[in-house]
Amino acid sequence: MNKEDIIHFLSQVSSRFFVDDDEETVRPVEIRLADEVKKAHQDWLKAQKYFECVTDPDLVDHAIFAEEAAKKKYIYLLKKAKEQGISSERP
Incomplete structure (x- = not known):
């Protein structure tokens, strides 16, 4: 195997790790991480709203x-x- 064959093989194998089961498409790591950042931010906002709405003392600690x-x-x-120079904003 020459260098190009090895690179092609590795790119084929590595692309299988980035397949979204729902969409069946390959997504670059940058897009996946940006999406994870957005989702984590939404989850944090939801958790803040949950805390603001909780009135039961037993649930305050959980919130x-x-x-x-x-x-x-x-x-x-x-x-x-x-650190990876990825922005959560898409063009």
């Missing part, structure tokens, strides 16, 4: 933990995207 977890996930993914 706090859910909001904090969602916030940490969003910050982590945002940091990871920035």
Whole structure:
């Protein structure tokens, strides 16, 4: 095998890791990470709204933990995207 054959083989194999089961299409890592950042931000906003609506004292702790977890996930993914030079904004 020459260099081009190896590169072609690796690109075929690696593309299988980025197939969305719902769409059956290959999506670049940059788009997937940007989508994950957006989803994490939406999840954080939902957790904040949940916290604001909770009145049962037994659920307040749950709401706090859910909001904090969602916030940490969003910050982590945002940091990871920035390190890779990926913007969550699409042209």
